[in-house]
Amino acid sequence: MQLPIRAIFVFHTAARLGSISKAAEELSVTPSAVSQQIQTLETQLGLTLMSKVGRRVMLTEAGERYFATITDEVERIAEATNLIRGYRSVTTLTVRATPTLSNKWLLPRLGAFLDRNPDLDIRIDGTNEPTTFRREVVDIEIRHGDGRWPGMFVEGLAEEDFFPACSPDYAPAGSLTAAELPRFRLIHSVKSQAQWPRWFALAGVEPGERWARVSFDRSHMAIDAAAGGMGIALESTLMMERELESGRLICPVAAPPPIRLVTQWIVCPHEHLRQRKVRLFLDWLRAERAGWEMRRRNARAALSAPEPPPAALSAAPRRRSVPAPG
Structure with a gap:
């Protein structure tokens, strides 16, 4: 049987873009020409590869498997063809990540990844939806x-340390005990x-029935609010990396009880690991993780360092408590 090369390339393009138009x-x-090529391919394969959902097309299970299987080969053919023509081919890598991770951890690093892989374009889909x-x-x-997704490739991104953090203008570093925190406005990330309550339990503190608080449904909003002096957030070193390194956020509690969790996970079907672009991104993520973990160890050492003498604290910005709720 003669391979329907044109139809295969047309299907690959529509699947990659998620749209006939x-x-x-x-x-x-024309869109009708694209549809006709896909129908020709489906007829030859005896399978339905795509279905229409509104103005978009969605891959069927067979279509998803076929797309994953042919992607590397299609990209190699396109790259070889463009090289012969004297052009450099560009492949798009689509990454989905939570809004906070995209904004706080991934975005600052992407330029280095793209510089290292000039044949790749990257599309970041920032959403909490799996x-x-x-x-x-x-x-x-x-x-x-929690990392429990059977049948998928799953790898923890990094172990995160969670601790209270605020602007140094709100309370100086290491100036508070855990028992003093309920006197201050506490910032909650509701999806964290x-x-x-868990942190106070680890610290052996009963915070009372009511405390001053403000809640956000995105951790990056809670981090920005804390850096802006709104209160004290309970967030992770992974998400607060830039703010901690720049000094916009500090830990106001001396020797805070540790909470260490893996909350972010690299996930994809096992067959996606055959794609060169996915392997490149995964290798880069692992290298970035190694560098981040080295910096985290240094940060842990800084947190466990002896408190500064009283004279140093007296020159620090004055901490601001808030009235306890009635």
């Missing part, structure tokens, strides 16, 4: 959760796996 625009043909890989064109995901 976008595929037609990229290929400089990927349904059978129906969505996502190559790899960094997912918030580390919550204030």
